Amino acid sequence: MEYRRITSIEDPLFKKMHELMQEVFPPEEVLAFDLWKEPLEDPGIRVCVAVHEGNVVGATEYRYYEDLNVAMTDFTIIGQPGLGIGRFLAQKRLEDLNAWAAANGKQLFGMFAEIYDPYRVEHYEFGGIKPMDPYVRREVLSHLGYKRLDFPYVHPSWNNDGEAVTGLDLCFLPMDDNVNELPAELVVKFLKRYYSVLSNKPKAWYEMIENLETKNTVPLLSI
Template sequence: MEYRRITSISDPLFKQMHQLMQKVFPPEEVLEFDLWKEPLEDPGIRVFVALHNGEVVGTTEYRYYEDFNVAMTDFTIIGQPGLSIGPFLAKKRTADLEELATQQGKKLYGTFAEIYDPYRVKQNEFGGVKPMDPFVRREVLSHMGFKRIDIDYVHPSWKNDGEAVTGLDLCFLPSDDSLDCLEADLVVKFLRRYYAVLSNKPKAWMEMIEKIQKQDCIALQPL
């Protein structure tokens, strides 16, 4: 299996990748094809696909914030079972992020991720691909060491229509697994940076940010 970076919407592999996203994710979670042009050309956004016999069978997007020394896993998509695509992508991503932090003379502080809570939202089937089942994905992140940031989380829809998306948790994988509290200021700065591309923020999101700002440290809870 190959780990190949995508940096342009004109790359034929990107068309395969976008079709895979549309097959697996709900519509509000998929950025339109043409809107991918700038993100793919951004050196800070890293989009890779897993290639098996020339076919895109998985993909992951993530980024490393040098000034925060944290990463964000935007998504990980497994297109079919039985190929160990998940472990392949996770290992390759981790090695890449650790190398990026090392280049800054640092050890990666941790990684953010959003994860659906299937105990609250039961209608997401994710294209019928069983490894993408929300219960499976949540358990996998738990095994990896991700912890739930103890806030009532909403995020702006990627349609940029001002709607708030619920039913997810914001999580964090600390490099130090004994960490049980995350600086509220870091969470606020990260979320503002991450969603800066969306101009139409929902009121619920802004109220959540204001609430976080009133705290010093936010507990990290088990998933």
């Protein structure tokens, strides 16, 4: 299996990745083909695929904020069972992020991720691909070391329609297992930066941010 970064919509692997996304995610969660041009060319974003026998069988998108020294996993797709795709992507992503942080003169502090909570919302099918089942994914991410930030989380809809999206937890993978809380200021800075591209955020999101700004720390809990 190969780990390949995609930097252009002209790359034949991107077409295969986009088709895989359409198989796995609901239509409203898949960015239109042409709108991928800028994200792919952005030096602060990595879009990488797992290639097996010429086919894209997995993909992950992530980013690293040099000033905050934290990363964010935007998504991970496992297209087939039985190939070890999840472990392969997780290892390659972490190797890349550690090198990225080292080039920034730092040791990576950790990585955020939004994780579906199927115990609250059960309608996520993910194309019927069993490794993408939310119950499976949640347990795997727990095994990897992700922890849930202890506050009610909402995020703005990527449709930029001002709707609040619930049914997810904001989680964090600390590189140091002894870390059991985060500075609230770090969480606020990250969320404001990550969602700066959306101009139409819901009232519930602003209220969440205001509540976080009254705290010093946010506990990290098991998932």
